[in-house]
Amino acid sequence: MVDSMPDAPHSIAEFVKGYEEGGTLRGLRCPSCGLVTATWGLACPRCGHHPLEEHELSTKGTVAAFTILTVPGEEFLNDAPYAYVVVEMDGGGSVTGWMPTVRAENEIAIGDRVRFVTGYKPGVQFAKEPNPSGSG
Amino acid sequence: MRETWVVGAAQNRFGRMNETSREAATRVAMEAILQSGLRPQDIGYTFVSNCLGITEHQGHLGPLINSGLGIPHVPSVSVESACSSSSAGLHEAFVHVAGGFADAALVVGVEKLSHVDTLTATSYFTVGADYPFETKNGATFPGLYATLATAYRKRFPTTPEMFGAVAIKNHANGTRNPHAHFQKEISMENYLSSPVVAWPLRLYDCCPFSDGAAAVVVAAKDVVQRPVTEPLVIRASVRSGSVTDMQDRPDLLGLPAARLAAERAFRQAHLEPKDIDFAEVHDCFTIAEVLALEDLGFFPKGTAAPAALEGTTARDGKLPVNASGGLKAKGHPVAATGAAQVVEVFEQMNGLAHGREVPRAQTALTHNIGATGGSCSVHIFSRR
Secondary structure (H helix, E strand, O other): OOOOOOOOOOOHHHHHHHHHHHOOEEEEEOOOOOOEEOOOOOOOOOOOOOOOEEEEEOOEEEEEEEEEEOOOOHHHOOOOOEEEEEEEEOOOOEEEEEEOOOOOHHHOOOOOEEEEEOOOOOOOEEEEOOOOOOOO | OOOEEEEEEEEOOOEOOOOOHHHHHHHHHHHHHHHHOOOHHHOOEEEEEOOOHHHHOOOOHHHHHHHHOOOOOOOEEEOOEOEOHHHHHHHHHHHHHHOOOOOEEEEEEEEOOOOOOHHHHHHHHHHHOOOOOOHHHOOOHHHHHHHHHHHHHHHOOOOHHHHHHHHHHHHHHHOOOOOOOOOOOOOHHHHHHOOEEEEOEEHHHEOOOOEEEEEEEEEEHHHOOOOOOOOEEEEEEEEEEOOOOHHHOOOOOOOHHHHHHHHHHHHHHOOOHHHOOEEEOOOOEHHHHHHHHHHOOOOOOOOOOOOOOOOOOOOOOOOOEOOOOHHHHOOOOHHHHHHHHHHHHHHHHOOOOOOOOOOOOOEEEEEEEEOOOOEEEEEEEEEO
16 A cells, blocks of 8 residues: 555646746757647647656747736736746747736836746736847 | 537526526526426436536536436436536537437526635636646736737737727627526727737626526437427537647737537538538636637638727628627636526527527537636537
8 A cells, every 4th residue: 555656757747846946947958849738738739748857948939929917817916017928949948937027018018028027926927028129 | 410500498497596506507408408308307417517617516416406306316417627618518408309319409608606706706717828837926816818909900900999890799789688697788988998808808808707597408309200490400519729828829929629510510511611601609707709700710810800890790790700799798607608508599599589589590509618728518500
């Protein structure tokens, strides 16, 4: 009899630990089609290949979409307003996260450069990078 | 496959229910069965959807409903697919009846959330998103749809008024629907001055939390001797799926599950988008109606945003969309929404949509999204 199952590889807990402590964005890469995903799974959501390889995503990327949340979720009650962003990471894969320092729609734009930072609470957190064009 | 019909469809007034989900669901189910001319004893299977029954300390609702209908021996199963639950139930009913496993089946969807506060309701709604990879990263449902809105607005020319016109149209339609949660018109000024919830989405871009119940009775053509209603022939009943997370979508300019379901549904029905006379689409947010019109093939990519402003999707327009008021005004009791879309089609085709009739009601489409597009149902119905 065992009290609990051993930790499985590729666990969601490992991904989350990376956000909280490690400063790493853990992900998975499909050795067959090359898809990079930051979402946990056992097989490739694009081609179905199994198994996937562990893959660390770049910590820098470009904003593909965003919103400014004025009415937050339960766990972010004291943090609003904040930006919630979809970020295309350099080298592949997209990651969604939040930006506590971006509080209005004129402070962010699609195409802005951002970097993953380790936050003070669980979850993926991003901060703005200097804009290469100097406009932001 | 046997030709399969919708022979009855009923719902209560969406908004706030004083009674429990169990009572409301049983009542609308009885109403739909009696309307169909069948008896409860004719039902061979019951498909019950109730996503958030945990807030009422009640699961396993099916046997309770069946017992209340006097048919405790009839099998039931709960069908959960977030906001597309009862259209998923309809698909299951279709599969059972068309496949010959039941002669008639009952689909019921019900939701009640008015007994919890807004924050709790918001949190329960969000369980349809990816908890560790979206919710824990700060997402809300309006927030996730808002990211689709910013991506769309960046790629295609739009104005806030185009989205406002969707809300104004659906509110205007809701004033003519006695089932609707909201029965008041709103103006562009109301829209533009409503508070921002998740930029660029304002309060009037968002559907409400509603209580409500809806039921649909499905039967095989060959077992309905003399239909007492104008039956809806189910020409297509299609479900599809997609990666749930925004971070895994190939693009953010539509919902892949909806595109897939639409493509398959039109193929199954041997019809094209131009053959559809009116549609009920999943407008949980105004951007969702715009994306739906494109995903379903009614408009080329990037061109649906002006449709409401130009009147194309008005009740008397070329393609009436959400003549019921849609989720926006009729309301969105999560698990009841898919069945309620069919109620609108049924009422339009049976001459029961008094004061909100669409000009031509021969062939209709319903489009029902689960959460942010992880699942989708598309149904196509025609008169005989």
